[in-house]
Amino acid sequence: MAMKNRLLYVISVVALVLPFIFRNVNFQHIMIMLLIFAGLGESWNIITGFAGQTSFGHAAFFGIGAYTSTILFYKFGISPWVGMLLGALFAAVVSAIVSYPCFRLKGHYFAVATLAVAEIIKQLFVSWDYVEGATGISIPVKPDSFWMMQFHRSKIPYFLIAYVLFIVSVVIAVLIERNKMGYYLKAIRESHEAAEALGINTTRYKLYAMIVSSAVTAMFGTLYAQYILYIDPFMVFGLDISMKIVLLTVLGGLGTVYGPIIGSAILIPLSEYTRAFLGGTGKGIDLMIYGALIVIVACFEPRGVFGLFQRSKKRGAQYAKTTA
Amino acid sequence: MFLQVILTGALIGSVYSLVAVGLTLVWGLMDIINFAHGDMMMISMYTVFWLYTLLKFDPFVSLPISAGITALLGVLIYKFVIKRVVNAPGLMALLATFGLSLFIRNFAQFLWSPNYRFVGESILSGKRIFLADLIIGLPQLAAALGSIVMTFLIALFIKKTKTGKAIQATAQGRDIAELMGVNTEKIYAITFALSGICVGVAGTLLSGIFPVYPEAGAMYGLLAFVIVALGGFGNIWGAFYAGILIGLTEALGGFYLGTQFKYALAFLIYLLVLQFRPKGLFGW
């Protein structure tokens, strides 16, 4: 356990230091996106990796976070920090409401239901004039200000916010995993009936997991909106966002705290660099290569990258045992 | 007018059904969510488009060719990708098909640009029949009838033929089927071919009605997920009726509430129905 902790500390220190060493703007951009998506993966992992309830609809909560802060700022000039907290609260409420009907469904039926919920919310925002519908909202540019969460001279402040949120998501994931809730969620994942027989109120714990997961997801939504300074329903509520979160976590290793970090560290630079080098042609070469690489990784490392580490570690341990 | 809306919904619904039948075969048999399903359909639409543009083939003449190409594509997808991930834990198979979907879609964009293309004339285009107050476009009617016939053929194949029975056996339990002498790898490949034929036929029938572009299959793929789940995984007739239901919902919702809500309503129907039938209309 101590060993595990140490590795997490190393990762968090390295992640913090890198953008100050490599002061290249593109690199800093990639670090920001990497941390945002790693954090999104951590929060998605709570409901899907730990509790085993596959959500294909986390874009719903991401979008709610983005829209809540943006609307409050755009219409009333309220600080995005307030919007971030309200967005998290709002996402938690929405997740609690939609979870009730969805949790009655098991397995793929649940997964498709979450997808349906996200698509419905997307459609509602597309046709909702008050939030500018499909046109989306450009966030009015203000001078650099921490309180208004806008920084134009340097990306470092955005990076630091992303970093803090990322650390929050990791800490939440670690705390859950190492305590009663983590054991309960994993028991639910392994067998609903066995979990119930062990005295676990499965519905309640799934609900807790969903609420925490959606609230953290929404906070990243706010940051994303403030960073990009433009949102529309397709961008923040789209299946693309939901699937990106799913992909990187599965790629890194489902149900482990390291999974989303590893997955994001592979996938985000890959997608950003392929886009930077090949995306300009408008011919989709970047996404083509990106897709092909995902297929290749899935085919040759079906246990996820973290599984690869674990196996080599186990092999090492076995070797140590046989030689001892 | 109401009847016209119902008719429109039922016609498009039968095409949805066929797409969903292709998806439910794979999903029910292998428990694999094929995210590239809609993109296979898009390939079929492009096949028809190019056969029409370059060789002046009528879409109905192209039908066997485009269905053959998507069937082959299905087998290739199985052989090179699915086979390696079918036993992988978690959602890895899903990851693979999602990557595949991205690849196919953007490959199409790379080769053929994102522009909308249209298959100009077929023997049926522009023709319509009038039935009392109802107007029925012949391409739409042909698409619907073709889809229904195809669904019947697939169902018949699964139920009556030796291969079909082997597919059923494999769906019940792979290990047992293996023990009974079923070559399950071959069965999986055949199922992917069947799935390919479904979208191949559907894509051909739709290419006369809708524009052809790299994202053309995306919405169908997504709706097919909902339809498959609504009908109950692996249930062919479930997918068929659910497809019609979604078609009707879309048409009625689009007409009475506005077209922007038609997909939202389709998803809402899924959530509502599953409150009463948590394993789909025909699930058990």
Added chain:
Amino acid sequence: MPRPLLEIQNVTMKFGNLVANDDVSFSVNEGEIVSLIGPNGAGKTTLFNCISGFYKPVSGKIIFDGKDITGKSTHEITLLGLTRTFQIVKPLKEMTVKENVLTGAFLHAKNKKEAEQIAQKVLQTTHLWEKKDMLAGSLTIADKKRLEIARMLATRPRMMMLDEAMAGLNRTEVKEAMELCLMLNRDGITLLIVEHVMEAIMPISNRVVVLSAGKKIAEGSPEQIINNEEVIKAYLGERYYAKSRQANSRI
């Protein structure tokens, strides 16, 4: 006068037209070991599912420790101190043996430290301590059944219902399982056991209840059941009848 801990009152359970339990009544007293036997399809597991809250019976009442638990959810019933194992074992496969037991131990523990202590004790008494770091999915069938009991034990139950905890075990393993049952019972846990392995449960049971085709056809001490003509006809068959005679004469 022993107090009934669990009372089954006129429980009927139907699936469509199929009557799985037909007006079944019996009770289990505090500190007893009661066996529930009957041929395949007699409705034993269905009754277990009704008692443990997986099914809600069509009619009838189930009283545990004076409280009506009919139709309560499974986790509430476990919290009251009545828990069960599964005929088809349901190990939390991707978790280690220790984690499996720890999950149960959290139910009445105030914190993780206390849960760990409970888990350690349970692992030691059930002889799973050596295997605590193995993944539950990789255990042998005997150990999986033992783990079912162990993690239920960690929830500190007053009564356990064991669903065929001995089926598929070899002679030594059955013996160990019997000893485990007796030990649990000595620790004050009331047991209701569904079992096919007659040789194993007859010696340890205080009373036996026999179900056949959903109905209760007999209830009594093991000796009474062994000699009950109706039971023999319905279920045990001539072979066991002869065998039990032999066993009795040996004693």
